[in-house]
Amino acid sequence: MPCFQFQLAHVDAGSAARRGRFQTPHGPVQTPAFMPVATQGSVKGLSIDQLRPTGSQMVLGNAYHLALRPGEKVVASLGGLHRFMGWDGPILTDSGGFQLYSLAKMTRIDEQQAVFRSHIDGRLLELSPERAVAIQERLGSDVAMVLDHVVALPNQPEVVRDATERTIRWAARCRAAARRADQALFGIVQGGLDVELRVSCARRLAELDFPGYAIGGLSVGEEPCQMYGVLDAVVPAMPADRPRYLMGVGRPADLLEAVGRGVDLFDCVMPTRCGRNALAFTDQGPRRIRNLQYQDDNRPLEEGCPCAACQRSRGYLRHLFMANEMLGPTLLSIHNVTYYQRLLAGAREAIVADRFEAYRLEKLRGWALGVGGQGMGVRE
């Protein structure tokens, strides 16, 4: 699959952080990279003209959401997901495994498939590994994800083990069903917080020879240190010559922790969701822009930030939220996505300079001086 080549350019001297380049049919992705979430074919609040200057290279769509509404056939008839949403860069689609757990109603999973009710209108629907691949092939994303079986954490060991075994069997079925040469299919490592199970899952998926591998089922309420413990164990068990994608994570600090452990790709709704809720990320920690202290503050959210929000004053941004103007959520979402992209761009520079740990600690110090409490990573 030469159109999905992953080239490792450099590994940081003081950590496992990697600088790479992931080639896709819609262009290259310089890694480590953060993918803004366009669940329903739109990065919430941002037009494509506003998304490009954030420095985003690849965006994430969601097969569950798009299959339910407007339907993958509609997207295909409108030219596929790239043309549909007007984004000519790379797109990764999640399969819907997470949404079967988080969003769908009355989900029942057996070996053949998941049967569930739509969260929109209660329709009874089915999602099998083969159908998850077919949906994503119709959407035409550059990277599709296998259908995984996600369970709540903490959970009984046999429930986690059973779901992980099913995830591996479903991964093989997805692999067998995939037809498009211009779409890469990534495997998803599950296993909850059981590091042995995680490592075993990673090794057995590696035997299936996927062009990339994700770590799923994290950032679902566990402590950050538990997540980092899983990464410590599982990342080294994942093929070094393939991109590694940590799904649905996370806070700025989580991204740097994971980059330092050798993760290459991320997605998270945090920058846009927090932006809609008047929380702006900065190197001094997050700012709650509704706070009265910003009322007549003439400074930008962050000095030196080139985004559209930082062309305005904090006082104006606060006013937009107090006055319920849509432009407030839009501008803070632009700022936060830009913040994440600048954070990752800085990480890429630091890796090639063999100073990633120093970079991470610089950022941590800045955040610690701020008001703290960045919240947890979440998925839509």
Added chain:
Amino acid sequence: MPCFQFQLAHVDAGSAARRGRFQTPHGPVQTPAFMPVATQGSVKGLSIDQLRPTGSQMVLGNAYHLALRPGEKVVASLGGLHRFMGWDGPILTDSGGFQLYSLAKMTRIDEQQAVFRSHIDGRLLELSPERAVAIQERLGSDVAMVLDHVVALPNQPEVVRDATERTIRWAARCRAAARRADQALFGIVQGGLDVELRVSCARRLAELDFPGYAIGGLSVGEEPCQMYGVLDAVVPAMPADRPRYLMGVGRPADLLEAVGRGVDLFDCVMPTRCGRNALAFTDQGPRRIRNLQYQDDNRPLEEGCPCAACQRSRGYLRHLFMANEMLGPTLLSIHNVTYYQRLLAGAREAIVADRFEAYRLEKLRGWALGVGGQGMGVRE
């Protein structure tokens, strides 16, 4: 007041439509012109980067709204309204007279001032002609409006007459209170649907020698033909060498009717409000984009429209609304503001070619072939 020169370039051979140029400290406005409404310092849903390509030359702010929130002192401390919202073109602010009628609670008006309760938090507030001028001088708009006394229509003749007389006395007080040489103050002609009262009001305001004149208190529920009747009488009574501004109007057809009668400036929330409600204006009449017929329609809203919305398919725009994505309201607002600006740009071209009536009839025919029913003009 040389920085507010109004130059008449041409009067259409077949109508009273005028092609002019209104100079302001923040640049010229080619007339006839439409001003998008930025009531609270934001054209709802649009960033400044999205507003510029619509062809908008001048925007409208509102002294009532901005004085209540965030307060004109806050706006002044953040550099004035231009810097606050990031718009370096001309800005006109309405005085708040209309909002005392439409929005404020328990408004009592006596000769000295209006006393009312804020629609936001019920605070008891006062607005006098002098204070309306002071607010607008602090905001720093290019054009300020006098404080007028707006009454509901239909109404008893003596109520309308009394409010009109007060509007004239208040106009004189505003004129006497105005201090800024870089801000033009426009008078407002009131008089309800009583054309004699309207003409008398226009003539008496003209004696006060304002640099521009508005027609207020229309588009408040009367029939379009009643409004046109008022315009037929009152526009010729307004000084020909000053810009004429029809406040809060209106539908595309209303704009062309008024241009043909010699009106130069307009503002209305219709393009953005309709856009937020999934109604798109086109030369074939309005499209309700939620309609199922657009589900897999690959065409743009309007062929040849250069706006960001028309870079996408109708099917995608429909999807955004069905999926409650903020981008839907934003894109349709961009389209509608662009539509209004293209309509007025076409009018300006038609006037200098002495074919304004032909232009108006072409547009009317196109709209009549569509689904019709463009709704009424409204103000926020």
